[in-house]
Amino acid sequence: MATDRESSTDLIGDPPWLEGLLVDPAAVRRVRGVRRFVESDSYAQSFGREWNWFAQTQLDRPEENRAESRQTFAEKTGLGPEDLAGKTVLDVGCGMGRFAEVALSMGARVVGVDLSTAVDAAYGNLGDRPDAAFLQADVFDLPLREESFDLIYSIGVLHHTPNTREAFLRLPRLLKPGGRIVIWVYTSERRIGYAASDLYRRFTTRMDDERLLRLCKAAGPIGALYRTRPGRYLSPLLPVSHHPDPEWRVLDTFDWYAPRYQWKHDWDEVEEWFRTAGLEEIRRHGVPVAVSGRRPAEAPAANRS
Ligand SMILES: C[S@@+](CC[C@H](N)C(=O)[O-])C[C@H]1O[C@@H](n2cnc3c(N)ncnc32)[C@H](O)[C@@H]1O
Numbered sequence: 001m002a003t004d005r006e007s008s009t010d011l012i013g014d015p016p017w018l019e020g021l022l023v024d025p026a027a028v029r030r031v032r033g034v035r036r037f038v039e040s041d042s043y044a045q046s047f048g049r050e051w052n053w054f055a056q057t058q059l060d061r062p063e064e065n066r067a068e069s070r071q072t073f074a075e076k077t078g079l080g081p082e083d084l085a086g087k088t089v090l091d092v093g094c095g096m097g098r099f100a101e102v103a104l105s106m107g108a109r110v111v112g113v114d115l116s117t118a119v120d121a122a123y124g125n126l127g128d129r130p131d132a133a134f135l136q137a138d139v140f141d142l143p144l145r146e147e148s149f150d151l152i153y154s155i156g157v158l159h160h161t162p163n164t165r166e167a168f169l170r171l172p173r174l175l176k177p178g179g180r181i182v183i184w185v186y187t188s189e190r191r192i193g194y195a196a197s198d199l200y201r202r203f204t205t206r207m208d209d210e211r212l213l214r215l216c217k218a219a220g221p222i223g224a225l226y227r228t229r230p231g232r233y234l235s236p237l238l239p240v241s242h243h244p245d246p247e248w249r250v251l252d253t254f255d256w257y258a259p260r261y262q263w264k265h266d267w268d269e270v271e272e273w274f275r276t277a278g279l280e281e282i283r284r285h286g287v288p289v290a291v292s293g294r295r296p297a298e299a300p301a302a303n304r305s
Pocket of ligand 1: 044047048051092093094095096097098099113114115116118137138139140154155156157158160161255
């Protein structure tokens with residue numbers, strides 16, 4: 001938890017509405033404009049590097065007809081402007097803010113939290129928006145008041161923590177009664193496809209981040225080859241991103257091979273977590289494994305710690 005204290009009038013950069021969501025608004029350790037509730041990015045250091053190296057690669061660019069983050073958000077959450085407009089929303093593991101930007105564009109007020117210095121990239125991208133706030137904090141110890149949020153989403157995050165289920169179970173209490181939560185975690189359906197990368201990850205997760213980045217850059221042309229018909233058959237042997245954008249390919253490949261934790265789950269397992277949390281209206285969304293649920297309007301969600 002933060003140790004340095006400042007008067008709340010000294011706070012620059014946080015929107016005034018944020019204080020009402022914090023457990024202890026007076027607890028402030030601020031570095032580079034962002035409130036920090038952890039001392040370091042811990043096991044998520046590679047993410048801090050990744051999102052500061054590639055701070056804007058995945059931001060949508062409507063002027064260039066690039067809307068992949070918006071499309072991915074819709075596929076993985078099933079949410080649209082009607083669900084977000086005027087809502088107070090928590091983005092758990094916001095990275096550099098690509099999905100926070102989408103939620104903001106749909107009229108939400110967004111708090112983005114991330115364990116790593118990725119929040120610096122998010123703050124750089126979106127920190128000037130009056131409806132956005134970013135905190136460096138751990139999903140296992142969020143400095144946020146219970147029953148604060150209409151909606152929580154977490155895309156591609158919880159499987160990168162030491163325990164996906166336990167990380168998830170920290171979240172429903174932060175929902176207002178009747179609020180919704182949606183998560184997307186890696187699927188365990190593609191076991192064969194994962195065999196080679198699971199083997200390589202034994203080495204890559206121990207590598208220096210800069211060295212791994214150089215390897216991922218070198219693998220860029222291989223990813224381009226996988227976009228051809230003959231190349232497709234080679235990809236299970238050396239799985240690397242085959243995204244059409246070369247920079248995105250490097251980022252995606254690094255994102256796959258660097259993180260210390262990378263758990264995979266199936267639908268039944270994830271739905272069980274939602275039931276354990278006392279959530280209802282549990283739904284599967286378009287991409288495995290994306291699941292949402294609603295906190296009952298009356299009864300409180302399971303209050304685990
Ligand atoms: C693959 S990135 C996804 C970022 C963003 N949601 C996106 O899809 O662009 C996973 C993020 O989870 C964050 N993360 C990992 N463990 C976390 C934890 N315990 N608490 C909060 N964030 C965490 C990492 O720092 C990283 O930014």
